Amino acid sequence: MNFKKEIEKLENLRREGPNKVFTMYLNTDPSDPEQQGGEWKIHLKNGLRNFEQYLEESGDKEERKNFQLVKQKVEKFVQGNEQEFLRSVFIIATADEEVWFADRVQMRMNTEFFWQETPELTQLRKLTEVYPKSGIILVQQDEIKLIEAYLNEIEDTDSFELDLDTNDWRKKKGPRPALGQGSTMQKDGFQSRFNANKHRWYKQIAPKLDKRAKEHEWEKIFVIGETDPANALTEELNKPVEKVIQKNMLDHEESKVLEEVFA
Structure with missing residues (x-):
């Protein structure tokens, strides 16, 4: 309503x-x-x-x-x-x-x-x-979650993950191992790859997020994530971002995310 x-x-x-x-x-x-x-x-x-x-x-x-x-x-x-x-x-x-x-x-x-x-x-x-109609974008380096909220209630959620073989974003279908798992060499290798490609990666998904914001009439947009991915994604969005919250909350309960946004 x-x-x-x-x-x-x-x-x-x-x-x-x-x-x-x-x-x-x-x-x-x-x-x-x-x-x-x-x-x-x-x-x-x-x-x-x-x-x-x-x-x-x-x-x-x-x-x-x-x-x-x-x-x-x-x-x-x-x-x-x-x-x-x-x-x-x-x-x-x-x-x-x-x-x-x-x-x-x-x-x-x-x-x-x-x-x-x-x-x-x-x-x-x-x-x-x-509590306006809001789009909350939670971002990790290769994963993004959307929470749509209105009047302090969750209306919808969606998740995307980056296919590291094709460098394309796709709807997330299930859990996968965190990037923190594996050897130090693997983690260091991904970090170097992220640093080199982050703007290109986020530039690919930003139009989808902008389109969603327009179609669903988001009045405010919030981006939540660690400093580097949060800032990089924000730079690629055409829609203005109300606030960037520099915390990794992608795996937090959605109710806790709302509490953080509307505190």
Whole structure:
């Protein structure tokens, strides 16, 4: 889902009268010390009840009815998705079902509830700014791994390896012995070959990476690897690189890579 396009639509939304817009941000992060006992359930119950009590006291029966319709949809969504919750949940909805935008996300949000003429979009905007559509390129001398991430979640991965017999890059099909294995002469021989050919090697695969970035609409590109291969690959890319992280993380868990990128 393209959150930016949804936000653009919601920015023009305005409802007057009894059919207001409901916005909810709910912190469900199990790593949050304040959420160890599932306190989000209490916050949800209290947040919905407070609006209901206020509307009952106001005497506006139609608006109260609209809120109750939204409340039922919210409770149904929460019950149906509770087992898949990540760090937060958000919902933007209207009683007539013209608007229903709900998802669980991997970013801790502050718990907030709104029932007003317009949706409250501040935290959603922050989510797309902090965790944009990103291409993370992990590079070793003869191997490259791509991680595509959006909103701090992994969307896709891909790996390439250099065929040292043909000097062509190909999709990686399985593990192979690391270059560090073997005799010192073998390692020294490859290092000399890498130093002589690194720019040519990376120049071959750079257009594929640039094409992927364009087609998949990467907003930011990050390159991660030891200094020499990371810098050499970055020089061959036409697309601008947001940041070069000089660490060898190709074999790290993908979640750890995301933590490093978005720290």
